[in-house]
């Protein structure tokens with residue numbers, strides 16, 4: 001195996017040794033030495049076993065060009081190692097020192113309006129800048145040479161939350177190079193971008209610039225290609241630092257932190273580059289749907305890693321400070337959030353950050369050790385979490401089995417996010433999130449899959465909104481239905497090809513045969529009513545809004561029609577049985593009630609994590625991971641649910657451990673149970 005390819009076994013070996021990884025970002029450069037000793041003592045008290053060090057330490061290591069100050073880092077690593085705490089050592093490359101931008105202004109990013117950004121915050125670098133890249137590489141090489149064999153270093157963390165867009169001249173040069181590689185000739189670019197429109201034809205690559213501020217609407221194909229390029233350019237930054245670490249002889253897992261459904265980076269194209277998928281998650285405590293919505297992100301992360309355990313790299317202990325209004329989390333909520341990630345396949349839960357900063361932009365962001373110190377409910381909650389996670393060692397390495405699949409990919413999201421569509425109110429991720437809630441309520445985990453992946457054997461396949469759908473993806477959907485899947489397709493899917501060109505013919509062109517229904521016009525909708533037909537839930541009333549389609553059935557059963565509005569009397573919900581399965585179509589953005597009814601019915605043959613219950617009590621989450629059944633009560637009310645006989649709770653205290661829970665388990669508000677068959681332990 002080449003030394004730079006992904007190897008998930010590296011993380012498997014680490015978590016097999018440490019158990020669930022538990023810790024956070026540790027920024028000792030913000031604190032005097034005497035605090036370091038206290039930190040390590042408190043980390044041991046909390047059962048912390050992994051900390052990320054050095055993420056923003058470039059100016060400390062290289063205070064002047066070419067300088068190297070590693071002595072403080074040597075000391076920190078020794079201290080942590082002496083306490084048995086593993087280090088995830090970060091390249092400091094996300095935040096270059098001020099001198100770099102002053103000496104080399106071209107390393108500073110340029111925004112859409114041509115404004116060059118300055119140092120004083122973080123992320124002030126141009127991914128396309130050769131000078132930035134050379135400096136980042138030089139410091140990474142020296143860091144890796146010094147610490148690749150250090151016994152404290154058990155993981156490497158490259159950069160931080162890669163995600164910036166840059167529109168400057170450096171980016172223009174690299175965008176042109178990227179286009180040359182993708183298309184080979186300028187005529188191929190002209191074809192892909194359909195530049196006959198508005199006299200946009202390019203005679204040569206040197207005429208092309210990034211989609212900077214323009215007088216009017218930009219070419220959508222150019223804009224989507226610029227997003228592809230930007231994601232690839234950031235990936236190139238990551239890759240070269242990762243390779244430098246490997247070349248220095250490092251054998252530890254190497255990763256970087258993702259940000260869920262983040263719009264500027266196609267994580268699916270990155271997933272093969274990291275040894276373990278790592279993600280930062282900040283569900284808003286103010287949102288009632290946060291538990292279901294973050295579960296979707298966790299299912300995405302697990303899916304990106306092919307089902308292998310992933311790592312929750314950052315989350316907040318209590319409040320964040322970057323929202324306008326930052327609600328705190330109770331210690332019980334923080335605990336539940338961590339256990340939820342483990343339930344959905346994480347073998348590590350870490351926080352931003354260990355000790356709350358007293359100054360700087362994040363002085364009000366919560367941390368494991370708050371300003372008030374260790375005599376706090378927050379820190380006591382962290383100690384409790386450490387103890388809980390240690391008890392979950394039996395689940396390390398196990399997998400979540402997901403019977404459902406949801407189609408999602410970044411380029412389709414990007415293309416449907418461009419302006420000048422029938423509506424700007426339809427967002428891919430918002431729709432996926434709404435659809436997913438119907439699965440979550442039923443304890444059904446989902447894999448979030450790429451179009452055209454193998455779907456055979458999936459009982460349920462959801463396509464909430466796949467604007468771009470290529471023929472191979474449509475064929476995979478048809479094959480899944482033939483093999484027995486219930487497929488549910490949402491509106492404005494199968495609209496365009498990979499270049500964003502609209503597919504000709506009645507819509508949705510690649511799916512109309514499979515669905516047995518076709519349309520002639522997309523229609524933005526006011527709020528309208530929908531009524532079911534006698535064929536399905538007669539008398540039920542639902543609503544739609546945002547977008548519909550002037551549809552006719554070409555053979556599918558019509559289950560519901562528009563009752564009011566511009567499409568009055570026309571079908572909105574259809575179903576066509578085919579092979580061993582069925583293809584449902586929702587030809588409008590419908591309300592949560594209708595979504596839940598359709599997905600619930602399509603999921604009839606699928607067992608959730610609690611097969612005895614078709615729908616879980618409000619706020620209860622149930623997930624099966626390996627042999628363990630995770631139950632998380634996110635509500636403020638107690639709940640009782642039936643469970644298989646003879647399970648024990650891994651989280652229960654000494655006395656309760658090993659006692660049978662009976663067939664009904666009660667969870668108080670906020671409680672979590674991790675039930676597993678009694679083993680002779």
Ligand code: GLA
Nearest residue numbers: 160161280282314320352365
């Ligand atoms: C991200 C960053 C951290 C910190 C947190 C605050 O996750 O990686 O450095 O800024 O946000 O929530």
